[in-house]
Amino acid sequence: MLILILLHALAALTALALGRRLGPRVFLVAALAPLVSVGLLAGRAPGVLDGRPVDEALRWAPSLGLVAAFRLDGFALLVGGLVAGIGVLVMVYASAYFHRGPAVGRAAALLVAFAGAMLGIVLADDLLLIYVFWELTSITSYLLIGIEDQKGSARAAALHALLVTGGGGLAMLGGFVLLGQEAGTYRLSEILAAPPSGGLVGPALALILVGAFTKSAQFPFHGWLPGAMSAPTPISAYLHSATMVKAGVYLIARLAPAFAAAVAFWRPTVVLVGLATMLLGGWRALRETDLKLLLAYGTVSQLGFMTTLFGVGLPEWTFAGAAILLTHALFKAALFMVVGIVDHQAGTRDLRHLGVLWRALPMTAAVAVVAAASMAGLPLLATFPAKEFAFEAALHGGLGRLDPVLAVGLVGGSALTAAYAFRFAWGAFIGGRGAQPTTAKPPARALLGPALVLSALSIALGVAPVLADKVVAPAAQALHADASGLHLALWHGITSALVASAIAVGVGVVLFVRRYAVVRLQRRLQVLPPASAVYARAIERLLHGADLVTGFVQNGSLPIYLGVILLTAVMLPAAHLVAGGSLPQQWVVAETPMQALVTVLTIGAAIGTAVAARRFVAVLFLGGVGYGVAVLFVIQGAPDLALTQFLVETLALVIFVLVLRHLPERFGGSPSRRSHVLRLAVAGIVGVFVTAFALVAAAARTGESVSEEFLARSLPEAGGRNVVNVILVDFRAIDTLGEITVLGVAALGVAALVRTKVDDDT
Amino acid sequence: MIVLLAVTVGALYAAGVYLLLQRTLTRIVIGLAVLAHGANLLLLLAGGRAGRAPIVDGEAGRVADPLPQALALTAIVIAFGVSAFLLALAHRSRRQTHDDIVQDDVEDRRIARMARGETHR
């Protein structure tokens, strides 16, 4: 199965390379990868449908839990087949949809890369591997939505989609890791076989649900999906209706059987979120006049439907979910393709400008009407038996307080679905208020063909549900071991489910007939801000917040930087020193009167440097400090050090003078009183801290220093009496080597700075 | 440790820090130099009490710890080299701007202004 993924990657690279030469035909080349996948899946299908899943694992970074484990079971076969099959059709469609241009190769490459990633999600049997492919679909989706990158709206929509789904993905990663640690494995099949029950399973699943909800555009994260419609239609058809948005649903379907009952919040949360999404999406779809947006909200609604069905986590529900997943993919992809054809041939996709298209585009209209009818849940079309099954489950009950909510919600949602399906089909193809005589030319065969295939399938599965049953039943059994015995049927007799279906369609008809009243009502009822506005405000807040924080901490002023560094250096250790440091037992104030005298003079000179107002005076005081310290070195017993200090100080004075001669005599600018006090305070704190720390550190010493060794070895082993010099040139010669390197580089730097011409001299 | 010397070290640090927290590069360099003196003195103090110079001549008596002396010597010379570079930098800055005031970072100030709502992106 890894080979399939790699094949897609290879196809993507090929498309990228050949895009310029082949033009839109490059999509046909790219279509080879999903085509091979269809073949391969079909080849494995018999065994899998019999309940014998195929496993495959490749160790990537096992100690991190990263294992490329794949598993093809009935459910994976269903979803994977859809991904690959619709992938082929979309590519064919795209080869006629796109015009020759620089972006074609990129679009084909990204589309096939996406197909590979999506296939990866479905086939992966490892939580982390799912995450890998999950984020890959987010990235490819980002690049695909923004493929027309010169449009600002496309860029913004791409970012919106990426942030929401990518963010959800990160939450999901957190959840995966938690779940993996509770279970002791990341292998999905093992976790599902023996679900962990530790205290962190709840939080883990909550995080995973966030990821699933964002990806499947569930309320309140749904705002990105309509925006993503700014992508070219083949992309919308594939990513944002048939495949990627189903990733979240897919994950819920996988996890629900194991956790829906065990985790208290799962069922109410998922069911309520799903229903809310279903109703909200359907409601919004009733209002849209852009056919593509209408379908987008319809997709949101249908995703809510599937989330609800799978979320319950019981066999009948799961079975219904799998059936809807299949039929939705068929009709929704067809509908998107039709919208693309309309847009392509009629030059608009606005309902207000369209009407009676069946005259100009009879075949297209037929395809559209069949697909829309399937969406509406009319009999003899694929969705009907699936929906029946769902109503059956809903009316069957057994979920306590959720029962009435589910029944009403699902029927209501289906009514809305029927209403916008009618509106779609009527408004553009059959009747239509615009009734503008369109001069649309018939579409190319490659444009219509794929939609035709899909609609034909909708009819076939509607007439003979047993065909759908062949794949749906094993899919449900793969999720639920005890889902056997459930089957789709054309006719169940006059059951309560049939009544529910009739009610849904009937209410749908009423809503459709009274559509203008509905729109007026919608305008009046708008209380919640649209999701996209919430997102926009969040981004604005983030940007402003970033400016605020950065403006505060990164204020560009060197004195403040230095002050913060110094205070940090004092505060962190000081806390411990005050808490537990001990001062020395014996106090020696000074060893000789001479030493006392020199210290006083040195301190005086140091104060002098700080208060001097003239540069030269300050430098002279600095010299005083240096010489004072040198004398202290002598007293301490360090003649080499003292000599060096004397000479260095002298040379430093000379350099100072060389530089200062070009600068004003006095220091410029008088800082404010407040900053003066602040500086004094910091200076005082640092001074006290260093003194105190020095005393504490010295008091903490217990043993002798390593210098005993130096004194002992210097003459006999290194042949020198001056131990300091021996240390410098022998014991620790590599220090000295580094030190002269510093000198050398500094010399080079000085020369470069002084000699390089000053270009921007003012 | 000798208290008076520890106090001297503290005083040098204080004076150095006071000079450091200003905008004139000359003062900053002087401040860093005073700080370096303080650090070197501290290094020497870390070796303990005073003693005879660590030169092996067969005489008895307490010998000063040679290692901190060697370390301090290295530190002094390094500080000298780097200060020379910093002064060359001041020299070049003077040639470019005719002063040795350390300016605030331009981009940082712009963002700070933006955060206060004084300018827009």
Add this chain to the structure above:
Amino acid sequence: MRVLLPLPIVLPLLAAGLSLALYRHVRLQRALGITVLGAVLAASVALLVEADTTGAVTTQVGGWPAPVGITLVADRFAALVLVVSEAMLLAVLVYAIGHPGTRDHAGVFHPVYLVLAAGVAGSFLTGDLFNLFVSFEVMLTASYVLLTLGGARDQVRTAMTYVVVSLLASTLFVTAVALIYAATGTVNMADLSVRLAELDPATRQALGLLLLVVFGVKAAIFPLFFWLPDSYPTAPTPVTAIFAGLLTKVGVYAIIRSQTLLFPSDGPSTLILFIAGATMLVGVLGAIAQNDIKRILSFHIISQIGYMVMGLGLFTVAGLAGAVFYILHHIVVKTTLFLVGGLVEHRAGSGSLRHVTGLLHRTPLLAVLFLVPALSLAGLPPFSGFAAKLALVQAGMDADRFLVVGVSLVVSLLTLFSMTKIWAGVFWGRPSSVARAGAGAGAARVPLMTGATALLAAGSIAIALAAGPVYDISRRAAADLLTPAILVDKVLPR
């Protein structure tokens, strides 16, 4: 193997002297630089192999036994970081040979670059606290000169901040060494490991935190980072790239080394985890506020340092393994990103998001070269950053430190946001008609620059593909770090 140990320090130093003598022979300087860094890379790989088989390679410089002479140590951690660093130094040198900004000042650039290489290697390999100070100074002095290469006004202004902050940090380093010597009477790290453990906890912790601040300035952790985004962006691209890749990581390395070898009894630390979280957040928010590629990337350096520090704060094998892995990945990725930033500036004449758009249509290859490290930086799969982040997330969850894990995930999203800002601003959109870079642009050798960048991007992918073995060795390195006794026994004579 012991014989090879001083090589990464000494060979570049010797070559730097030679390169200085070849001041006017740029071709020879280039050949010398490439040869020497190539040899050092080979030696480093040999050291890594040896370190991984025996645990650690050690040698005493000058043949003087441990507390007397200076110890050089290449344990797994040091050798790993060394190998990656030398590879970066080599790749960036190739880039620099093509880059106009460094070509114009080749006479100074080449010797100083080699000194930088020596300083970095010294900082990784030394087993002596004061020698670490000296190595830092070697590296920093070289960085001062490289930062002001060309001496433009902006560079001089920002270099002042950089040099002064570094000097203050160096002074604090000397202060810390002095205080540690006062308390213990030694500067050999193995010896210190033993002697510090005998100190009273208060004094020891105070010393540990002072050292943390000292290295924290170099590593640019919160709240000591401000100098970095002000100074890095002004230098010529190759210089910024190697600074971004290596210098802060030397700081992180020193933090990890000192906290595990010298102060192991004081971790795990909520303080360090707090620092880690704050560093991540402040860095990424800073990046979001910027409008120039190099400045955005500079803030990301800070943010990413937070992840490495997080691994240390957890103070478990898994946490430190994550930190080590993160360092390796980040060195490669960050260097690549800056090199791409340089190529953008070269192609478009500016790195400002306000002036450059639509580069995707002019140079699709560059767009790909950006996308790989950018997504990796944000920790997205299947790139190296994902494995690195995953390791840390797992370690954090294992240690029940959920808050910092949460922060790390949020920051990951913000990083992605900020990367898309560059992508959407620079690569997407109508191609801008900005003229090519002005002075010296004609002298650029773009294939050389692009080639070096592509090689590094491939390196990032290679780390991702080899995540298993790389993580395993990181884990062994982390286990060593948490058992300092191993190193102490190897270094100190018994």
Add this chain to the structure above:
Amino acid sequence: MTPERSLILHRAVEVVFPIALVFAVFLLFAGHNAPGGGFVGGLVAGAAFVLRYVDGGSTEVRRAARVHPETLVGTGMAMAAITGAVGWLGGGSFLESRKLSIDLPLLGTAKTTTSLPFDIGVMLVVVGLVVMILRTLGSESHK
């Protein structure tokens, strides 16, 4: 360069300069056994060049030190590094010192170690730095 340059100073510097240089070399050699060494020697020699500078500006320094300061620095660094490498190439560890005996005219045979050439390298670098500074920062051409 400077027209009002003092003749007395000039003569004094002419006398002191060589003495200072000799003293610097003495310090270098004495360093292993008494206070002194490469750094101190180099600094004293540097101070001697400062005297030349005081006497006649950077031109005078240029006249006194004919060698390029870059060469001094480079040679010094290389000398120190190569000295370090001698012991290493001989199979010992890097910077391992070896005993040397040198026949010096007038002074007879001196017994010393390889740390002497190392220290000479140190001295050259220090002198190079000082001369470099005097010739660049001290130059009058950048008013």
